Amino acid sequence: MLxxxxxxxxxxxxxxxxxxxxxxxxEGPILLMAMLWEASDRGFDGGFVDSGKELTGVVLGKIAxxxxxxxxxxxxxxxxxxxxxxxxxxxxxxxxxxxxxxAACWYHNKTYGFNVALCMAYHVIRIGPFFMNFAYVYTLCHxxxxxxxxxxxxxxxxxxxxxxxxxxxxxxxxxxxxxTFAYGHSINxxxxxxxxxxxxxxxxxxxxxIVNFIAYVPRWASYSLNISxxxxxxxxxxxxxxxxMIAGSAWFWAFVGVWAYYDPLFAxxxxxxxxxxxxxxxxxxxxxxxxxxxPDDPEDEYVGSITILDGNINVxxxxxxxxxxxxPGAHWSxxxxxxxxxxxxxxxxxxxxxxxxxxxxxxxxxxxxxxxxLAEKFVDLxxxxxxxxxxxxxxVKLIKSxxxxxxxxxxxxAHVVLQNKREGNMMDGKAVDGTYGKLSTANxxxxxxxxxxxxx
Numbered sequence: 001m002l003x004x005x006x007x008x009x010x011x012x013x014x015x016x017x018x019x020x021x022x023x024x025x026x027e028g029p030i031l032l033m034a035m036l037w038e039a040s041d042r043g044f045d046g047g048f049v050d051s052g053k054e055l056t057g058v059v060l061g062k063i064a065x066x067x068x069x070x071x072x073x074x075x076x077x078x079x080x081x082x083x084x085x086x087x088x089x090x091x092x093x094x095x096x097x098x099x100x101x102x103a104a105c106w107y108h109n110k111t112y113g114f115n116v117a118l119c120m121a122y123h124v125i126r127i128g129p130f131f132m133n134f135a136y137v138y139t140l141c142h143x144x145x146x147x148x149x150x151x152x153x154x155x156x157x158x159x160x161x162x163x164x165x166x167x168x169x170x171x172x173x174x175x176x177x178x179x180t181f182a183y184g185h186s187i188n189x190x191x192x193x194x195x196x197x198x199x200x201x202x203x204x205x206x207x208x209x210i211v212n213f214i215a216y217v218p219r220w221a222s223y224s225l226n227i228s229x230x231x232x233x234x235x236x237x238x239x240x241x242x243x244x245m246i247a248g249s250a251w252f253w254a255f256v257g258v259w260a261y262y263d264p265l266f267a268x269x270x271x272x273x274x275x276x277x278x279x280x281x282x283x284x285x286x287x288x289x290x291x292x293x294x295p296d297d298p299e300d301e302y303v304g305s306i307t308i309l310d311g312n313i314n315v316x317x318x319x320x321x322x323x324x325x326x327x328p329g330a331h332w333s334x335x336x337x338x339x340x341x342x343x344x345x346x347x348x349x350x351x352x353x354x355x356x357x358x359x360x361x362x363x364x365x366x367x368x369x370x371x372x373x374l375a376e377k378f379v380d381l382x383x384x385x386x387x388x389x390x391x392x393x394x395x396v397k398l399i400k401s402x403x404x405x406x407x408x409x410x411x412x413x414a415h416v417v418l419q420n421k422r423e424g425n426m427m428d429g430k431a432v433d434g435t436y437g438k439l440s441t442a443n444x445x446x447x448x449x450x451x452x453x454x455x456x
Contacts (some may be wrong), residue, residue, distance in 0.1 A: 109266050307354075
């Protein structure tokens with residue numbers, strides 16, 4: 001039966017209810033306006049463009065790509081990979097235009113008092129049509145956190161400000177606590193891959209339950225605040241990384257404190273509110289990325305991370321989430337090639353693959369228990385290859401079993417035998433594949449032990 005089991009889950013559910021009750025009434029209208037902005041940009045039904053598909057309107061489908069094209073040649077000099085030239089435009093928007101808006105709102109607030117409409121307008125522009133500004137800033141915080149050698153060309157890569165501009169500067173206005181991506185995500189999440197020691201694991205409770213998701217939100221909040229990850233690193237004796245995370249938290253709270261000293265309401269509305277926005281939106285995204293487990297092998301990465309084909313909103317190929325966990329250090333442009341490289345295994349494992357959707361839709365369908373809709377979007381790789389496609393009912397049954405399969409905790413079936421793959425990435429977030437990084441000594445030992453066990 002779906003629902004809360006332990007005292008801890010009941011406490012977290014209560015905390016989640018308090019958090020969502022306080023923030024959703026504020027965040028909901030902003031998200032709605034951002035969606036209406038994008039919909040109106042494409043004429044709602046696609047009247048202004050060829051189709052009604054998201055991100056095909058005037059601003060996101062025409063102007064933004066055009067501007068990236070005309071600035072491509074100039075911006076290429078700053079980046080290591082020419083396909084990242086667009087990033088310089090985002091740096092200008094997020095690092096110059098947005099802080100200027102922030103300063104203007106501060107001046108208006110100081111001169112005329114707090115204005116709710118101005119605050120809402122600021123946040124709608126900040127997250128952008130269909131949250132695309134939000135999506136790109138967080139995705140680039142993510143990419144920057146994984147990039148141990150930097151994203152910029154040799155001439156600029158040594159600039160410590162540019163090397164960390166998304167996590168330590170631009171991200172502050174989006175609620176990013178510095179070090180969350182660079183250490184908490186890349187080291188903890190990518191070492192334990194949604195297993196028991198992963199601070200943002202989803203695999204101890206059924207995912208097709210809104211109650212369980214609400215109980216999960218405080219777990220994400222603790223991670224976003226660098227609390228649970230610092231505790232985990234200290235448990236592991238990784239004091240150096242724990243101290244770096246504490247430094248990142250200190251930087252964020254110093255930023256909040258400076259503005260709160262002059263005006264607590266302004267600090268909450270313009271700085272802390274985006275943090276809570278991050279908690280709500282990114283917890284939902286991670287719930288989607290890791291909503292499915294193989295009941296017979298919960299550590300199966302092809303089932304445990306989703307892949308979306310022909311995605312409506314595929315920001316920097318984040319829809320290839322299996323590949324990202326296999327090759328955390330790979331450049332986003334390599335994801336299609338790396339997916340093709342393992343495509344036979346995707347089919348053999350009957351990987352969790354969907355078509356023409358996006359993470360937020362998957363989230364809604366999962367917690368809303370819309371199994372039929374999920375089945376319609378599910379790609380039956382194994383059946384198509386064998387010439388024996390699954391029936392709709394078989395897809396629904398498979399999806400339900402994967403949504404309810406647990407890896408650890410009170411719901412873990414007694415018969416499931418784990419194969420210690422939960423520590424598959426032992427290189428503190430660096431890629432496992434030899435193309436992108438060398439195996440650490442610990443990972444070599446683990447690989448040798450697995451090979452020996454398999455041989456026996």
